[in-house]
Amino acid sequence: MNPLKEEGCCTLNDFETKYIDYKNVAFLKKYSSPCGRIMPGKINGLCPRHQRLVRKALQIARMLGFVAFCSRNKR
Ligand SMILES: [Zn+2]
Numbered sequence: 635m636n637p638l639k640e641e642g643c644c645t646l647n648d649f650e651t652k653y654i655d656y657k658n659v660a661f662l663k664k665y666s667s668p669c670g671r672i673m674p675g676k677i678n679g680l681c682p683r684h685q686r687l688v689r690k691a692l693q694i695a696r697m698l699g700f701v702a703f704c705s706r707n708k709r
Contacts, residue, residue: 656694
């Protein structure tokens with residue numbers, strides 16, 4: 635509604651919003667389930683914009699193997 639209000643839109647601050655590092659696994663895990671799936675924005679406390687950024691980073695991290703796929707069959 636108010637495009638000027640950029641700061642404090644959600645739990646992510648402005649510093650983290652410009653670019654989310656897909657190599658930052660600890661950060662991504664905070665916003666994903668143990669299965670490596672991203673949690674809904676409501677649970678993460680993210681606004682839709684940041685939720686999308688996190689999901690994108692998570693997808694890349696998953697493709698590159700930084701974040702595990704659903705690990706139901708552990709060894
Ligand atoms: Zn936000």
